[in-house]
Amino acid sequence: MIEKLILDHAATCYPAESCGFVIATEKGRHYMPCINIADRPTEYFEISPDDWLRAHTAGEVVALVHSHPDGLPVLSECDRAGQKRTSIDWWLVCDGKVYKFNNVPPLIGREFEHGVLDCLTLLRDAYHLSGINLPDYSREDEWWKKGQDLYLDLLGPNGFYQVTEAQPGDVILICLGSEKANHAAIYCGDQQVLHHCSQRLSKRDVYSGFWLNYTHSIWRHKEWQQYGFMAICNDMAASSN
Structure with missing residues (x-):
């Protein structure tokens, strides 16, 4: 159900990038669509401070969601930098599918710990x-x-x-x-x-x-x-x- 809402929202926003949050509450998870306030919304997305506050007030923010209209199903350099700042999973809409990327540590500069980071x-x-x-x-x-x-x-x-x-x-x-x-x-x-x-x-x-x-x-x-x-x-x- 959540994925359908995410896909529908992305289709409505096309050709601009959609954006939103997956929120966890006592009643379960739900999708909170946001408005992309970027100056060039067909090239990147920006979520308003009010929507960030609304998301964190609604429950636990599980994932940030955005779309890559006519793009590739991988996180861009800016996406990965943003994911590092937010410290949450990022979900990406591309080609009518939802791709889910865990908030893994940066690939370069990891401390070694056998069985954990190796x-x-x-x-x-x-x-x-x-x-x-x-x-x-x-x-x-x-x-x-x-x-x-x-x-x-x-x-x-x-x-x-x-x-x-x-x-x-x-x-x-x-x-x-x-x-x-x-x-x-x-x-x-x-x-x-x-x-x-x-x-x-x-x-x-x-x-x-x-x-x-x-x-x-x-x-x-x-x-x-x-x-x-x-x-x-x-x-x-x-x-x-």
């Missing part, structure tokens, strides 16, 4: 922003020394297939002090990867030397779209500004 978390969050949701699983420290092969267990059954040449958005598995693939990086093109190593901040690195020499395999998702990598770039740009 290379698998970075992979899952990057793909989530790209429109592909991957399952999570509990993982012990040094699971690769205990007979487990968690990355291969994750990728094959969840839509990935192995390739020989890396393209932006592909997952590169790397062996760090092990014969098993125990580290993942996302290829960014131009011999760059995005990854998160133990005891380091997540960052971009040159894909050469050690990382290249100890590459295990390269994987691509069957539903990957080029705009998915744009979502990752938008996040990195929002984090650096």
